[in-house]
Amino acid sequence: MSSVTCCLRRVTKALLDVRGDFIQWPRGEQGIVIEEGFEQISGFPPVIGPVDGCHPAVPFRDNGHLSRQEVNYNNKHAKTRQTIERTLGLLKGRWWRLKFIEMENINECPAIVAAACVLHNFCLLADEENIDEFLDECDGDDDCELPAYVPRPQAVAKRNQMAIFLNH
Numbered sequence: 792m793s794s795v796t797c798c799l800r801r802v803t804k805a806l807l808d809v810r811g812d813f814i815q816w817p818r819g820e821q822g823i824v825i826e827e828g829f830e831q832i833s834g835f836p837p838v839i840g841p842v843d844g845c846h847p848a849v850p851f852r853d854n855g856h857l858s859r860q861e862v863n864y865n866n867k868h869a870k871t872r873q874t875i876e877r878t879l880g881l882l883k884g885r886w887w888r889l890k891f892i893e894m895e896n897i898n899e900c901p902a903i904v905a906a907a908c909v910l911h912n913f914c915l916l917a918d919e920e921n922i923d924e925f926l927d928e929c930d931g932d933d934d935c936e937l938p939a940y941v942p943r944p945q946a947v948a949k950r951n952q953m954a955i956f957l958n959h
Contacts, residue, residue, distance in 0.1 A: 803899075806906035813912040814905070833870035834957055849946045851954075864954035882907055885914075 817825050822839055829838040850868045851861040883889045886907045892900055 800899075803902050803906045806909045807902060810905060810909045813909045813916070829871060829874070832874070833867040835867055835871050836953065836956060838871055849950050851950070860954050860958045864950065864957055867957055868950075882911060885911060 816822075817839060826837050826839050829835055850865045851857055853865065857865070882904070889904065889907055892903060
């Protein structure tokens with residue numbers, strides 16, 4: 792193993808050791824404010840932390856025959872998902888290396904991303920201004936698309952319930 796790889800692993804581990812100090816689930820009033828903000832964006836019921844691939848609701852596959860209810864749901868889902876895409880763009884803009892993670896052990900990739908999140912939050916606490924300069928804007932190419940995934944049955948059931956709720 793190279794010296795650079797050893798150093799990267801040590802720094803990553805050190806950042807992960809303090810991640811609880813820099814990455815926390817919003818609670819109390821902060822959670823309510825975030826929840827209300829997401830509801831204003833899209834009308835989605837309580838969303839507090841959309842994490843790519845972890846949101847329990849999934850979009851309807853558009854085969855050209857979606858009902859008005861399904862189209863409405865997909866539009867609201869997309870608005871919520873844009874927050875995830877913006878967050879990932881911000882991280883990739885600030886930490887360019889995230890665009891090109893080449894690791895021998897793919898299991899290390901989440902640790903590298905989490906370490907980048909710790910560093911990002913540390914910079915925010917240090918009151919760094921002009922954060923928008925780090926945004927990695929999509930220019931219409933497919934690299935900005937999040938990977939498709941196969942929805943679990945529970946996610947499909949949740950999506951169907953939310954689609955009905957959003958139309959009332």
